[in-house]
Amino acid sequence: MHQKAVELRRAVKVARRDRIRLHGSWIGIVVLALLVAVPTAVTWKRYDMAPYNVPLLIAMAVLAVVFFATGTTMDVKSVDQLRMELELAEEARVLHAVENARPAQVRQFAYKEVLPQEIARLGAESRRYRRWHNWLQMALILCSAGITAASAVYDPPQPGKGIIIALGASVTIITAVSGFFKFRERGFNLQQTADEIEQHLTALNLSIAPYNQANEADNLRQFTSAVEALRTEQRKREQQLDQPHQPQNNAV
Structure with a gap:
């Protein structure tokens, strides 16, 4: 049951990604076609647009290849159908779990055994964000160095003004993306949570404080509570990063 739900969840993700790629490629083709056709028509017999049209046509060809390749490899089932199957599989999994309910200590021990995978996942996400x-x-x-170099090489700015404008726009976009997604902060939080969970897991396996009680069930219960608190704190930090920055107004 669980394996089927995992496979369907992966299929939904792949289908959503393919649909975005398919729609994005044909929209890109239309936009590039307009960028080629409109300026060419406006400047017909007055200005040679070939140096600009050739890269755009190459990009259109690449997008066309992506469009047809995605269309031929997409799953026949739509995202909505896969989501419906996923919901049914999740319901079946829950019913199966209810029918085969296990004691709390067994569940806590199973929870401890899957934590190394969770630690590895958090570490992988942290490395990706970094x-x-x-x-x-x-x-x-x-880009910043390129702006300085282009400004020094092209003096007066023409014909390097376009390069300087493009590099300046790239700096603005990169800065905005970094500030919006906060990759460094997300990577740091994930790695911090992974290290803390690993520290608790090591303490439990070695029976050292705070998991050095004589009753193993108490140690396991305390360990499960501590790890869940860490994961809850991690989710709260992620939600805080998703919130827009609201500067405080200082009273004069």
């Missing part, structure tokens, strides 16, 4: 942060910072450094 990579995003590092790549964006590297792009920001390169």
Whole structure:
């Protein structure tokens, strides 16, 4: 039951991603076609638009390949159908779990056994966010250096004005993306939670404080409560990062 639900959840994610890629590619083709057709028609026989149209046509060809490749590999079932199957599978899984309910201590022990996978998942997400942060910072450094170099090379600014404008816009976009998604903060919070859970798990396995009581069931109960508190705190921090920044107004 659980495996079927996992497979359907993955299928929903893949179908949603394919649908976004399919719609995004044909929208991109239409936009690029307009960017080629409209300026060419306006400047017909007055200005050679070939240097600008060639890259746009290449991008259109790439998007067309993505469109047809995605259309031929997409699942026949729609996202709504897969979601319906997922809901039915989740209901069946819950009913199966109710019919095969286990004692609390057994569930707590099973919870402890799956924690290494949770720690690995948190660490992987933390590394992914850190990579995003590092790549964006590297792009920001390169764009900033490119603006300085282009300003020095093209003096007066023409014909490098377009390059300087593009690099300046890239700096603005990268800064906005970094500030909006907060990759560094998310990676730090995830890694901190993973380290704290691993610390509790090690203390429980080695029977050291605070899990050095004689009754193993009490240790397991206390461990489960502590780890769930850490995961709840992690979710709260994620929600705080998702909230827009609201500057405080200082009274004069």
